Amino acid sequence: xxxxxxxxxxxxxxxxxxxxxxxxxxxxxxxxxxxxxxxxxxxxxxxxxxxxxxxxxxxxxxxxxxxxxxxxxxxxxxxxxxxxxxxxxxxxxxxxxxxxxxxxxxxxxxxxxxxxxxxxxxxxxxxxxxxxxxxxxxxxxxxxxxxxxxxxxxxxxxxxxxxxxxxxxxxxxxxxxxxxxxxxxxxxxxxxxxxxxxxxxxxxxxxxxxxxxxxxxxxxxxxxxxxxxxxxxxxxxxxxxxxxxxxxxx
Numbered sequence: 001x002x003x004x005x006x007x008x009x010x011x012x013x014x015x016x017x018x019x020x021x022x023x024x025x026x027x028x029x030x031x032x033x034x035x036x037x038x039x040x041x042x043x044x045x046x047x048x049x050x051x052x053x054x055x056x057x058x059x060x061x062x063x064x065x066x067x068x069x070x071x072x073x074x075x076x077x078x079x080x081x082x083x084x085x086x087x088x089x090x091x092x093x094x095x096x097x098x099x100x101x102x103x104x105x106x107x108x109x110x111x112x113x114x115x116x117x118x119x120x121x122x123x124x125x126x127x128x129x130x131x132x133x134x135x136x137x138x139x140x141x142x143x144x145x146x147x148x149x150x151x152x153x154x155x156x157x158x159x160x161x162x163x164x165x166x167x168x169x170x171x172x173x174x175x176x177x178x179x180x181x182x183x184x185x186x187x188x189x190x191x192x193x194x195x196x197x198x199x200x201x202x203x204x205x206x207x208x209x210x211x212x213x214x215x216x217x218x219x220x221x222x223x224x225x226x227x228x229x230x231x232x233x234x235x236x237x238x239x240x241x242x243x244x245x246x247x248x249x250x
Contacts, residue, residue, distance in 0.1 A: 047077055
């Protein structure tokens with residue numbers, strides 16, 4: 001214990017009320033060189049839906065985090081998870097994991113997402129998500145569109161940062177490259193999400209350019225908040241278009 005210790009649980013599974021987990025291998029310990037009280041955790045997989053349910057039912061995370069988890073409703077799996085919690089260090093939290101089919105609901109102006117896969121790495125208050133979804137994914141922008149929008153295979157990096165001074169979450173990514181039936185998309189996104197009611201307003205900027213597309217896909221990308229007269233004019237303007245080569249920027 002004065003140098004290092006490890007607790008290994010192999011094939012761990014349990015049922016608690018209506019919560020159950022698939023058997024997992026879990027390592028918890030303190031590796032050599034870590035200060036007393038620091039903890040390193042490794043797991044071959046973590047089911048986010050089960051973890052979110054545990055957070056809410058135990059109430060250990062506090063009312064605010066419970067509210068966030070309930071609203072986001074995270075689903076999917078973290079694989080090959082490595083987590084370090086270090087007290088009194090410049091970077092008290094380090095996390096890295098592969099992400100498999102992550103899904104979250106819209107929150108505070110941020111879009112919802114389904115089937116996001118890739119690699120996640122966090123250190124202290126910042127990190128990145130390397131998007132790699134060969135089977136495609138879907139996004140929901142509730143302030144502009146009625147439902148989820150499905151995309152083809154996608155790759156790109158999204159940078160993440162938490163600002164503790166103003167309790168806000170910031171996300172910036174691009175170019176995110178998407179290829180599918182609708183054409184080739186290069187997208188850039190920025191999100192500013194305050195978590196305090198007295199803070200400033202949430203912001204989202206999305207720039208998406210589509211190349212090699214067809215006019216039949218235009219309705220998918222026209223925001224529902226556009227003026228009806230403008231929508232009618234666009235419908236008349238492109239009604240006779242039949243070729244490829246449509247270029248659209250939102």
